[in-house]
Amino acid sequence: MDDSRAKSSGDATEMPRETEGLPEAGTTEVVELAEDDEFSLEIAPVKKQIGEATVRMLAYNGSIPGPTLKVRQGSTITVNVTNKGDIDATVHWHGLRLENRFDGTHDTQAPIPVGETFTYRVHVPDAGAYWYHPHIREDYGQELGLYGNILVSPTDPDYWPQANRELLLTLDDVLIEDGQIAAFSESETTHVAMGRFGNVMLTSGEADLLLRAHRGEVVRFYCTNTANTRVFNVVLPGAQMKLVGADSGHYEREELVEEVLLAPSERVVVDVLFPDAGELELQHRTPERTYRLASIEVADDGSDGSAAEMFLGLRTNHDMAELRERIKPFVDAPPDKTLSFVAEMDMGVPEGVPVSYVCPMHPEVVSDEPGSCRKCGMKLLAQAAADTTYVCPMHPEVTSDQPTHCPTCGMKLVPSNLVASGSAHQHGRGEHGHQGHEQETHAEGHHGGHGDHGHGRHGRRDQKHGGHEHRGHGHQHAEPEHADDGVRGIEWEDDMAEVNRMTTPANMKWKLVDRATGAENAQIDWTFRVGDQVKLRLVNEMASDHPMPHPFHVHGAGRFLILARDDVIEPNLVWKDTVLVRTGETVDILLDVTNPGRWMAHCHIAEHHESGMMFSFNVDP
Numbered sequence: 133m134d135d136s137r138a139k140s141s142g143d144a145t146e147m148p149r150e151t152e153g154l155p156e157a158g159t160t161e162v163v164e165l166a167e168d169d170e171f172s173l174e175i176a177p178v179k180k181q182i183g184e185a186t187v188r189m190l191a192y193n194g195s196i197p198g199p200t201l202k203v204r205q206g207s208t209i210t211v212n213v214t215n216k217g218d219i220d221a222t223v224h225w226h227g228l229r230l231e232n233r234f235d236g237t238h239d240t241q242a243p244i245p246v247g248e249t250f251t252y253r254v255h256v257p258d259a260g261a262y263w264y265h266p267h268i269r270e271d272y273g274q275e276l277g278l279y280g281n282i283l284v285s286p287t288d289p290d291y292w293p294q295a296n297r298e299l300l301l302t303l304d305d306v307l308i309e310d311g312q313i314a315a316f317s318e319s320e321t322t323h324v325a326m327g328r329f330g331n332v333m334l335t336s337g338e339a340d341l342l343l344r345a346h347r348g349e350v351v352r353f354y355c356t357n358t359a360n361t362r363v364f365n366v367v368l369p370g371a372q373m374k375l376v377g378a379d380s381g382h383y384e385r386e387e388l389v390e391e392v393l394l395a396p397s398e399r400v401v402v403d404v405l406f407p408d409a410g411e412l413e414l415q416h417r418t419p420e421r422t423y424r425l426a427s428i429e430v431a432d433d434g435s436d437g438s439a440a441e442m443f444l445g446l447r448t449n450h451d452m453a454e455l456r457e458r459i460k461p462f463v464d465a466p467p468d469k470t471l472s473f474v475a476e477m478d479m480g481v482p483e484g485v486p487v488s489y490v491c492p493m494h495p496e497v498v499s500d501e502p503g504s505c506r507k508c509g510m511k512l513l514a515q516a517a518a519d520t521t522y523v524c525p526m527h528p529e530v531t532s533d534q535p536t537h538c539p540t541c542g543m544k545l546v547p548s549n550l551v552a553s554g555s556a557h558q559h560g561r562g563e564h565g566h567q568g569h570e571q572e573t574h575a576e577g578h579h580g581g582h583g584d585h586g587h588g589r590h591g592r593r594d595q596k597h598g599g600h601e602h603r604g605h606g607h608q609h610a611e612p613e614h615a616d617d618g619v620r621g622i623e624w625e626d627d628m629a630e631v632n633r634m635t636t637p638a639n640m641k642w643k644l645v646d647r648a649t650g651a652e653n654a655q656i657d658w659t660f661r662v663g664d665q666v667k668l669r670l671v672n673e674m675a676s677d678h679p680m681p682h683p684f685h686v687h688g689a690g691r692f693l694i695l696a697r698d699d700v701i702e703p704n705l706v707w708k709d710t711v712l713v714r715t716g717e718t719v720d721i722l723l724d725v726t727n728p729g730r731w732m733a734h735c736h737i738a739e740h741h742e743s744g745m746m747f748s749f750n751v752d753p
Contacts, residue, residue, distance in 0.1 A: 306332050
């Protein structure tokens with residue numbers, strides 16, 4: 133394979149990683165702000181201990197996560213942001229329907245140079261948990277710790293069910309190699325194919341978080357996925373979870389659930405009842421692995437029982453039930469706009485030698501002709517056809533003429549030319565990028581036996597990468613060669629770490645395509661008016677060089693409802709600003725347009741966004 137372009141990032145200047153002289157990261161502060169209050173937020177580097185590594189990170193006001201801003205619904209506050217970081221900055225107030233000029237993108241403001249300050253007026257019209265983060269080099273800033281929550285308290289005292297207390301958690305991962313955050317190029321984004329998966333899980337900024345609860349207590353958890361690309365599937369064995377809310381408010385109906393799924397930038401609100409004393413684990417569970425996110429010590433001293441007594445009373449929220457009646461005409465109506473999600477990958481072709489074509493994710497899939505992998509749909513990459521040798525990236529002395537697994541570490545062997553082309557960037561990665569800083573246990577089986585409840589996945593249980601026959605929209609996708617009990621269409625790990633590391637916007641292009649006009653990304657030209665209700669159809673194409681899931685986020689022009697997934701009506705409504713569109717899936721959403729201005733929509737995998745998978749649209753008053 134010709135990797136001349138793939139290696140380009142190795143010659144680029146790296147972002148700083150030194151820690152000498154930096155202050156230690158502090159504890160996240162909860163700041164209560166009233167109408168017209170003013171608050172100062174500073175971006176600056178810190179050093180932080182993660183396992184045995186002391187790493188350089190970036191922080192808002194010296195903590196990771198940054199301060200939690202607690203604000204009453206309907207309030208407007210002033211936030212003065214000073215940039216003492218590494219690069220120009222903005223702050224995006226994710227999910228808030230605020231005034232357009234304070235949205236924090238390149239469309240709405242000039243970047244904040246290092247050493248300068250910008251003043252935001254932040255309006256919070258809707259109850260729920262929101263968050264703030266960079267919108268310039270999002271891949272770099274978020275990975276290094278620039279994120280914080282905004283908790284909007286509802287004006288209606290009965291908006292949420294009764295709970296003893298509230299707790300905000302950020303769910304993240306970070307890639308640590310040789311005791312440092314894995315290098316970032318100053319000039320270009322890497323890991324563009326799949327996004328940068330981490331090998332250490334961070335919950336509220338900590339790799340080994342300890343929480344405490346009381347027997348009989350009901351705790352409301354506001355969870356925010358701040359990871360660059362990882363989807364979290366959250367379970368809490370030994371406790372009872374009730375799904376009550378998501379991105380921008382409460383659900384139509386409260387549900388008892390066993391797990392909740394969060395794509396990057398999504399939020400979920402779950403009430404948790406701790407019926408018994410003991411030690412529990414908050415976990416991220418995938419079809420193949422279970423990771424500890426936090427330990428929870430439940431004391432045997434009991435708690436006020438009123439919240440526990442009401443816990444099993446599953447309420448219906450009438451405002452959302454009434455919405456279901458109002459949106460019925462849109463369910464069967466044709467879409468106003470259709471967006472396709474497409475990847476184009478060009479890693480080059482060796483010159484002057486016979487070539488064969490191999491799947492980076494399934495190296496046993498080899499063809500004499502260009503094409504797509506029969507297992508996952510990914511484009512086969514060209515390599516020299518002469519006797520392929522397979523090698524373990526972690527133990528290069530382990531070689532084979534077959535794509536088996538390493539007897540030392542169990543990692544999948546990959547074609548030796550892929551390892552060679554990525555070797556300049558290898559710094560002690562473990563299997564799929566996991567190493568000793570991570571708290572990990574292997575799951576037993578695929579955990580397919582749960583009731584399939586949870587945020588964003590009602591009634592669906594299917595395979596990680598497989599296609600499906602897609603009825604009703606004129607598309608058909610081939611069935612995968614193998615099916616399992618996992619969740620279809622989710623990338624749980626980086627299954628092509630060496631190739632992924634080499635991908636940049638030069639050799640990997642992610643596109644949002646307007647089906648009606650063929651316009652791509654920044655060329656898409658849409659205009660709506662305040663008061664419009666716009667049905668958008670989001671189609672994640674299997675006929676793509678790298679089919680994978682995408683969390684699609686719409687900025688504060690309005691908020692939206694999920695109408696249907698693959699023609700199946702969404703059974704439980706909630707206001708959203710981000711939706712996960714799985715591999716091969718079609719999702720219909722209804723955007724309620726409320727704010728004038730120029731607004732962005734994009735994939736919230738940070739590396740996809742930075743590679744251009746975004747566009748802006750106009751809303752007239």
